[in-house]
Amino acid sequence: MQVLLIDDTPVSLTFMKYLVQKIPGGEVVSFADPLAGLEWCRGNEPDLLIVDFMMPQLDGRSLVAGFREIHPHVPVLMVTANHDTELRHNALQTGVTDFLNKPLDNVEFVARVKNMLALRASHKESRDRASWLAAEVRKATEKLVAQERSTIFCLSRAAEYRDPETGSHILRMAHYSRQIAGVLGLSAELQDLLLQAAPMHDIGKVGTPDAILLKPGRLSPEEFAIMKQHAAIGYKILSAMTSPLLATAAEIAYTHHEKYDGSGYPRGLKGDEIPLFGRIVAVADVFDALTSARPYKRPWSADEAADFLKAGRGAHFDPACVDAFLQDWDAVMQIRDRFADDDDEHGTQRALEVQMSAH
Missing domain, CATH: 1.10.3210.10 (Hypothetical protein af1432)
Incomplete structure (x- = not known):
């Protein structure tokens, strides 16, 4: 599972990267520049985005809005020291899935990340299942069409023999x-x-x-x-x-x-x-x-x-x-x-x- 970290503070980025890598199967891609991180998302789909709220050039809420246009179903954790209720409501409306409060608690951080990745894995499994079912339906339909055309050919030949x-x-x-x-x-x-x-x-x-x-x-x-x-x-x-x-x-x-x-x-x-x-x-x-x-x-x-x-x-x-x-x-x-x-x-x-x- 691939986790994308975007935080303009190198210390926070290093710390979160260390914690994510302790999770079995966790892969990390990190960016200190939010614009570069968002650009990376245009050609890649992570399984979880963890983003800081306060960043220069592009704050976390604006970044999430751009991210949602590209990846509407990937869960997003926002890291923030701001406890303002209205700000959080706005962030949720933008597409944030959940929040992590600064200073980060190691145990809570790992638990939240695991939960989000489990949610993502479940979604991908459902999506894959839906794709498999669609493929099976398509194959069954093609088989029915082939059988129908075979029947039609036989009917046409029956008329031809008379x-x-x-x-x-x-x-x-x-x-x-x-x-x-x-x-x-x-x-x-x-x-x-x-x-x-x-x-x-x-x-x-x-x-x-x-x-x-x-x-x-x-x-x-x-x-x-x-x-x-x-x-x-x-x-x-x-x-x-x-x-x-x-x-x-x-x-x-x-x-x-x-x-x-x-x-x-x-x-x-x-x-x-x-x-x-x-x-x-x-x-x-x-x-x-x-x-x-x-x-x-x-x-x-x-x-x-x-x-x-x-x-x-x-x-x-x-x-x-x-x-x-x-x-x-x-x-x-x-x-x-x-x-x-x-x-x-x-x-x-x-x-x-x-x-x-x-x-």
């Missing part, structure tokens, strides 16, 4: 979504939330009959009406959970097929009625569907898909989201190349659905 679209699609559209969010100026936390939630946008397709979901040709109007139900089904699946991540995923699942002009589904939301994440994912999802190869269509070129987005500004898509997506075209191409489809992966109905819903 709707055998490439796993690369959900990675591309999720990263496209984050790219848009970044250009729009959303915080890093919101960008990450979107990246994690976007892959679940089509989880509701687990409720779509195979005859419709896996049909290789164009859907009939009746079949397409059933296909459109996946947005509401996805919302029901994900909104049953209280996690902020899953709540965000539920919102995306419910709204990424809405259109800016109100002609989308399932609720016909318009403009800003559509949550921002839904508007962002709509752009990312359509672009990737158009540029992906499917058994029933050739992939569109990136430029063709970009023209489709431009043509849909203000109708199908939020103009701000389209502009944000096209603003950093190099980043879009890097995402596309980074998460390219594997040769053995297969496509499904998505691009056909997108094109049908666009008209």
Whole structure:
């Protein structure tokens, strides 16, 4: 335990230093110059400050006031021959913990110092315990988040196996979504939330009959009406959970097929009625569907898909989201190349659905 002594009288300083060093584990740092002592405190934290009241340049009360700005919880013993009650009250209000009267009594001095150091040790132990608990809570939270993300990944893969679209699609559209969010100026936390939630946008397709979901040709109007139900089904699946991540995923699942002009589904939301994440994912999802190869269509070129987005500004898509997506075209191409489809992966109905819903 480190004890800081500040007293302008060399004899008093030597005497107190001698007494403190008799206490097991007691370390002493001493200053005869109060300004130098206070400056030392700016880069160091003692376990106890013992300070004289009457000193030139800076009296004990002023020193303690400065000390408290740096170290609000370190105990302070003030040594004084002044017994004025008002002075002591003022000193206590400044931050003095207790007083020692001059002339110093050896036994009382050692006992007071031991008590103060015990108080300090208890405080440090509580602080360390609190830090340990905070670290444990943080680790437990990180574990829960990891488990949640693993669950989300499994849900997304479950939907993918029923709707055998490439796993690369959900990675591309999720990263496209984050790219848009970044250009729009959303915080890093919101960008990450979107990246994690976007892959679940089509989880509701687990409720779509195979005859419709896996049909290789164009859907009939009746079949397409059933296909459109996946947005509401996805919302029901994900909104049953209280996690902020899953709540965000539920919102995306419910709204990424809405259109800016109100002609989308399932609720016909318009403009800003559509949550921002839904508007962002709509752009990312359509672009990737158009540029992906499917058994029933050739992939569109990136430029063709970009023209489709431009043509849909203000109708199908939020103009701000389209502009944000096209603003950093190099980043879009890097995402596309980074998460390219594997040769053995297969496509499904998505691009056909997108094109049908666009008209």
